[in-house]
Amino acid sequence: MKKLLLLCMTALFCFACNESKTVTVTVANPLAVERSNEMIELSMAEISNCLNLADTAQIVVLDAEGQQVPCQITYDEKLIFPATVAGNATAVYTVQTGTPEDVEVKACGKCYPERLDDVAWENDLVAFRAYGPALQARGERGYGYDLFTKYNTTEPVLESFYAKEVDKDARAKIAELKDTDPKAANELRNSISYHIDHGFGMDCYAVGPTLGAGVAALMVNDTIIYPWCYNTLEILDNGPLRFTAKLVFTPLDVKGDTTVVETRVITLDAGSHLNRTAVSYSNLKETLPVVTGIVLHEPDGAVVADAANGYITYVDPTTGPGNGKIFMGAAFPAAVKDAKVVLFPEQEKKQRNNADGHVLAVSDYEPGSDYVYYWGFAWDKADIKTADAWNRYMADFAQKVRNPLKCSLTSGRGYQN
Template identity: 50%
Template sequence: MNKIVLLTATALGACLWGCGNPQTVTVTVTNPLDAERTGEMIEVPAAQVFQSLNLPDTAHIIVCNAQAQEIPYQLTHDGKLIFPVSVSAKGTEAYTIRQGTPAETDTVAYGRHYPERLDDIAWENDRAAYRAYGPALQQKGEQAYGYDVFTKNTDRLVVEDRYAMELDTAAWAKINALRKAGKKQEADELVRQISYHVDHGNGMDCYAVGPTLGGGTSALMPDSAIVYPYCYKEYEILDNGPLRFTVKLTFNPLVIGNDSDVVETRIIRLDKGSQLNQTTVTYANLSQPTPVAGGIVLHAANAEGYAHNAQEGYIAYADPTTEPQSDNGIVYVGAVFPDTAVQTKVQLFDKPAGDALGHVLGICTYRPGDTFTYYWGSGWSKYGFDTDESWTDYLKAYAKQVRHPLQVTVK
């Protein structure tokens, strides 16, 4: 496994000295739950930290835990200082921050726009990888409304290499030449060698989206009917590692009831160590409270492989992958809802859309001027989740955490 923080002996010595230095800020973190919380990301106001240390916001700082060990951090686009913490059940931990040069930190949360692949936005962390489809795909007429899931079984960043391999122009020139020469078998074999739909040792794209909400997309539901958003219109990457990736997506106007210019905006963020993306959704120009859902597509090969529980705040599905007969494992997909008034249910299509039967949904009420925040994401049976129950247990624990956040004070 890659080291996330690389500490030299000098840097470690500096941290040991700095954590006892009076010129420090103390961040106290209390866990209200009776379960240990490990590697959870917290946020503190960066301006408060720099002001307390009498430092400009361009100064370098070091964060240490109670054992005087330096830990990685990131300054985010919205003025937060974030870093991972571990707190025992019903426990309290103290972290200190001081001026100093931080140790080198590997980037473990990263994404970008891929204009060379029809405007995909793809991103990943050390646990999972995702994709949102863009305007170039929409212009082709392909119906792909939802989020896509890329499986991975490594903490290394792999998506960039997958796209480079899949879109290798020299390889495709050779493939086309072989096909033109009637050498279909050789051409097909070369396609397999470069395709990200084939597992080359670190995961693959084996998840089907189509005209559905895919792996957790949000949608308004006036009169119980899903109004599908299409591909994003505009994007802005707000944070790009080392610990958090954040992207803002803006969509084309929708017609919702009597409102003909409803514009959806999503802010999606993925942190180190998390299977799930936090997503905050707003709808401009919506005049009335309207149901809004986060949904997961159900496929025919595992029609009963879902679970949902409104009281515990989650929906889940064990997706059989695009080729259930192959050794692609199971893609576990789920969503978590902080809103305790969420309703969960299965809603089937009037008739199947290909092999898609419908969705498992978590439904809340969106009120004009408000926000809808929920969490969605995935796991893989070849990377830490060996049963359906292990995945639902993860979602249940995650829901408890977002409904009972860590209590953070800064002094």
């Protein structure tokens, strides 16, 4: 279920639209491969106009068999729902007034001021976090995205992870036992830590002062301008099918100009391994290279850097024995100029917690535009077991974002409640 920005076209809205009881949505797949549970977006303004909706009216989405499909109306007035379309084929859905069934929350997140202002979010497959101003105030260089592996559940787990990790009573007990019973202190520490797998996943990924799991950054003279932690946060969508957050960052110093401000809008949909992220830089005076980076934790790790087909991948060794492998990746809907491994010089390696470098995808950022890309991961203890399977997933994903599903809307009569 991949979050893709769709090319949605209104095909036939007749003059009798306001008398219509239904809107038929025809979803066309231009690729030969099946598109399973991809999230599509429709304009609520067009839907409302065609159905002549009252302010309090509710709508439902039905598949070809007349069964309800989970849906959500987003902060930017889009109706989203997962669609499945065979290769080189079409599928038909119906939107009409009705009482929606309860939708299980699959994508959600929140800020955790009790954990140094982390913003953390998840869906049924994966989980992530970005570091906040309280961490930056301590002088820590939390430039990159972090991640939490997840398995054995499709339900949200991050609140329980954080609740245990920052439990004040447990932390006080650990401090008390540290001198009198170190073994008991260590056992209690492990029992509450999200760095230990308690059956639903864990944080076994090392970020350090790097781009981490897929942060984008400007470059000047082949030097990455690392972004600090976010400065302000606004959660725009919080489930059940989509999480969206807007992060505004501390001003950057770009060639002596200290007024350049980065804004990111991060979206994670149910069923997707990847976040969609739109990055913009205000006050930037000229076109500059922008890179998306994944940190390397071994100099000769398994990397795919495919600029022509628009994706990069890396097999991360994780932070401890028995924690498996994490398959990292990023995909790009627009052309990529270059994709390559860049290793740190030995001195810089020491400054970056002994990380070895990045695999980078290089593009150009035009002032006033959005740089859009997708980034995320899979874990070999969860649904994608091998690097080959992950590379196929990423190659297919890149093709899909470059060949989006196409939607046409037709007003007319159909299923009735």
